[in-house]
Amino acid sequence: MPASFEKLLVTTGRVLLGLYFIGPGLNKVFAFETNANYMADHGMILIPFFLVLTIVIQLGGGAAMVAGYRTKIVAFVLAGLTLVISLVMHDFWTLPAGELQTGHETQNFVKNMGIMAGLLVLAGLGGGAWSLDARRSS
Numbered sequence: 001m002p003a004s005f006e007k008l009l010v011t012t013g014r015v016l017l018g019l020y021f022i023g024p025g026l027n028k029v030f031a032f033e034t035n036a037n038y039m040a041d042h043g044m045i046l047i048p049f050f051l052v053l054t055i056v057i058q059l060g061g062g063a064a065m066v067a068g069y070r071t072k073i074v075a076f077v078l079a080g081l082t083l084v085i086s087l088v089m090h091d092f093w094t095l096p097a098g099e100l101q102t103g104h105e106t107q108n109f110v111k112n113m114g115i116m117a118g119l120l121v122l123a124g125l126g127g128g129a130w131s132l133d134a135r136r137s138s
Helices: 003-030 032-041 047-067 071-089 100-125 132-137
Strands: none
Touching (some): 003 032, 003 047, 003 071, 003 100, 047 071, 071 100
């Protein structure tokens, strides 16, 4: 595979993962109360604190991923956030069998595991040649 194509693939994947976090972060800003209620429905504690923390991590981390800035650290933090959100908010195993919501939460959980896998790859390998990290190290 040509090196420039590999660089394009890494950059595209990194940017898409970053955008994936910016969208939900903005949703949490503009639908703060709705998201707070969803968290309450899942038994979350200290909701204002954790919701604001999630917004900061999603928006800041998403923007850093898009730019390829401190990619390894940011990807690791976002992977951790994704794991916590999956365990707390998409806990399909606690829902009664056969509920419509069970399939939705299962799908979200599995999707998040795939996203977490991509983040862990970036945490291990970095943001690639077309990133701010690469510019800083050269």
